Amino acid sequence: MMQKPLLIIGNKNYSSWSLRAWLLFKAFNIDFDEQLIELFHPSAIPILNEHAPTGKVPVLAYAQDEEKVTVWDTLAIAIHANDYLTELDLWTGLRKSDAETNTRNRINSAYCQSIIAEMHSVHRHS
Numbered sequence: 001m002m003q004k005p006l007l008i009i010g011n012k013n014y015s016s017w018s019l020r021a022w023l024l025f026k027a028f029n030i031d032f033d034e035q036l037i038e039l040f041h042p043s044a045i046p047i048l049n050e051h052a053p054t055g056k057v058p059v060l061a062y063a064q065d066e067e068k069v070t071v072w073d074t075l076a077i078a079i080h081a082n083d084y085l086t087e088l089d090l091w092t093g094l095r096k097s098d099a100e101t102n103t104r105n106r107i108n109s110a111y112c113q114s115i116i117a118e119m120h121s122v123h124r125h126s
Contacts, residue, residue, distance in 0.1 A: 003063040005032040005085060007077075008047060010039040010057045020074045021058040030085050032060075075120045 007025060009018035025032050037044040037057065052059040052072055060071040060080065071080045082090040089096050091109040098105070 001065065005030070005060055005062040006035055006051075007032050008035045008037060008051055008057055008059045008061065010037060015039060015057060017074050018058045021060070021077045024078055024081060024090070028081070028086050028088055028090060030081060075117065078116075 005025075007021060009015065009022055012019040012022060022034065024030075035047065037047050039057070048055045048057075048059075051061045051070060053070065054072055056072065058072070058074060058077060060069075060077045062069050069080075071077050078090060087096055088094065089105075089109060091112040092105050094105060
């Protein structure tokens with residue numbers, strides 16, 4: 001049995017990475033709890049130590065069959081959400097069953113994933 005996912009984020013006005021993960025969950029109606037931490041404040045340290053291997057936000061955490069699932073980094077959260085938390089294909093917006101049976105949708109999905117990965121890696125590492 002899966003516990004409701006917990007999305008730990010910083011202030012959406014200052015942490016665009018937090019905002020991106022939050023917007024993704026909202027846009028695809030993924031049921032989740034949100035825990036807002038104050039960035040760079042001592043009160044955030046215990047929460048980040050418990051859930052975030054990198055000590056940064058966003059981080060997604062929940063229990064699945066008594067095992068803790070932890071996902072950090074906005075792109076990894078999007079991929080995980082697509083695979084396990086929604087019946088919609090996040091890349092095309094279609095139901096997964098429809099997206100999988102249509103070659104054009106697979107092409108569009110691959111294109112979208114490539115663009116997102118490129119933007120993500122260029123922005124994070126430049």
